[in-house]
Amino acid sequence: MEQYKLLIVEDSRPISTLVEYVAKEAGYQSVIVETLAECKQVLAQEDNFYLASVDYSLPDGPDGEAIDEVIKKGIPAIVMTGHLDSEIRDHILSKAVSDYIPKESSEAFAYLAKQFHRFKHNPNFKVLVVDDSASTRSYVRNLLERNLYEVIEAENGQQGLALLAANPDTQLIITDYEMPVMNGVRFVSEVRKTYAKESVCIIGLSGGGATSLSARFIHNGANDFLQKPFCLEEFYCRIYQSIEHLEHMAKLKQLADVDSMTGLYNRYAFFNKANQLGGKIESSQYAVAMIDIDHFKKINDEFGHDMGDEVIQNLALSLQQEFDREILCRMGGEEFVVWFIDGSAQSHCHLLDAFRERVGEQLVRCGNYETHYSISIGYACAPDNIEQVIQYADQALYQSKTQGRNQLTLYSTQGV
Numbered sequence: 321m322e323q324y325k326l327l328i329v330e331d332s333r334p335i336s337t338l339v340e341y342v343a344k345e346a347g348y349q350s351v352i353v354e355t356l357a358e359c360k361q362v363l364a365q366e367d368n369f370y371l372a373s374v375d376y377s378l379p380d381g382p383d384g385e386a387i388d389e390v391i392k393k394g395i396p397a398i399v400m401t402g403h404l405d406s407e408i409r410d411h412i413l414s415k416a417v418s419d420y421i422p423k424e425s426s427e428a429f430a431y432l433a434k435q436f437h438r439f440k441h442n443p444n445f446k447v448l449v450v451d452d453s454a455s456t457r458s459y460v461r462n463l464l465e466r467n468l469y470e471v472i473e474a475e476n477g478q479q480g481l482a483l484l485a486a487n488p489d490t491q492l493i494i495t496d497y498e499m500p501v502m503n504g505v506r507f508v509s510e511v512r513k514t515y516a517k518e519s520v521c522i523i524g525l526s527g528g529g530a531t532s533l534s535a536r537f538i539h540n541g542a543n544d545f546l547q548k549p550f551c552l553e554e555f556y557c558r559i560y561q562s563i564e565h566l567e568h569m570a571k572l573k574q575l576a577d578v579d580s581m582t583g584l585y586n587r588y589a590f591f592n593k594a595n596q597l598g599g600k601i602e603s604s605q606y607a608v609a610m611i612d613i614d615h616f617k618k619i620n621d622e623f624g625h626d627m628g629d630e631v632i633q634n635l636a637l638s639l640q641q642e643f644d645r646e647i648l649c650r651m652g653g654e655e656f657v658v659w660f661i662d663g664s665a666q667s668h669c670h671l672l673d674a675f676r677e678r679v680g681e682q683l684v685r686c687g688n689y690e691t692h693y694s695i696s697i698g699y700a701c702a703p704d705n706i707e708q709v710i711q712y713a714d715q716a717l718y719q720s721k722t723q724g725r726n727q728l729t730l731y732s733t734q735g736v
């Protein structure tokens with residue numbers, strides 16, 4: 321069942337049909353009304369709308385009256401306008417709208433689709449507002465809350481740092497410059513000691529006339545800058561730009577960290593993760609299994625590389641299903657690693673050997689071909705560093721291969 325309900329206020333059937341389509345794709349269930357009277361009636365009867373798309377001009381409400389009705393109910397309103405002159409624009413912006421979109425723009429519906437998706441995630445997007453002026457904080461909070469962002473506030477840089485430490489999931493910081501205790505520029509440079517531009521965006525704000533301030537903010541690690549008083553549209557544009565930057569960086573990180581064929585960590589990301597987790601592992605031992613597909617070259621030679629890829633994907637999926645709590649990696653080619661975060665060596669080996677047997681029973685299909693395959697496993701559990709324990713597991717894997725394949729070998733401190 322779709323959980324997000326959208327109110328579409330629109331007197332043009334073709335447009336409401338398009339909006340409904342775009343909304344459905346984004347996971348919304350829509351209610352369409354065509355007049356101000358209908359809008360009032362629906363709002364009186366139903367109060368669980370998540371978002372509204374509102375036409376500015378309706379036959380019985382030509383000057384944005386429906387926008388007021390929607391906002392009065394606390395529903396975020398994205399306004400769609402057919403005709404946009406500066407008077408209408410100012411009138412729209414004088415209301416607490418979340419966004420407005422000129423309908424005639426060729427990008428209008430693509431943009432609307434993006435906004436529908438974003439609004440679903442906005443409550444999970446945390447923004448820290450740092451300003452010593454309570455009225456500015458409250459103004460910025462209000463603008464952000466219209467877009468459903470979660471907002472936290474600090475009065476100066478020092479408070480901001482403490483709040484950030486307590487809220488490490490913060491993704492955007494909007495900070496003033498002139499503040500007691502710690503000014504905005506110092507605050508930004510302190511934030512950047514811990515939080516990279518890829519994970520937290522910072523927008524600097526200032527009312528002062530110093531033109532060099534934007535450069536100082538950016539030199540010290542801010543992503544962007546806004547001069548007070550700012551125009552509402554510019555404010556939202558900068559916010560969306562920051563969000564887009566974070567989205568792109570997250571995508572790039574995903575591409576860099578994940579093996580595209582299997583969706584598992586690649587070798588680079590695995591060792592990064594190992595370094596991050598190193599100090600946090602509760603057990604003093606590292607427990608690792610190296611898994612390699614037997615006679616894989618033969619599979620490629622006999623059935624073609626597509627079948628080889630299919631077998632690799634089959635093994636990756638089986639690993640994900642069986643070892644969903646462990647850290648999995650495709651080291652390269654047909655070689656995989658399972659890093660056990662907890663549990664005993666005995667339980668790991670029991671699981672691994674049962675897994676090996678089940679893999680041998682699976683039939684993999686590709687085109688007109690089908691094949692079984694087997695795996696060899698080397699397992700090691702030792703107190704050394706992860707690289708060393710992987711080497712031990714690799715030695716045990718080599719033993720499994722030389723002793724006939726399709727078996728599990730344990731590395732022991734006395735050698736395999």
Ligand SMILES: Nc1nc2c(ncn2[C@@H]2O[C@H](COP(=O)(O)OP(=O)(O)OP(=O)(O)O)[C@@H](O)[C@H]2O)c(=O)[nH]1
Pocket residue numbers: 612613614615616617618620624625626627628629632652653654721725
């Ligand atoms: N289809 C496919 N083949 C790959 C991929 N990566 C590596 N290979 C092939 O995997 C084969 C690995 O062969 P070998 O290292 O000789 O090992 P093996 O045939 O599995 O034999 P043993 O490990 O000794 O049981 C090579 O022929 C590589 O070209 C891949 O992503 N897809």
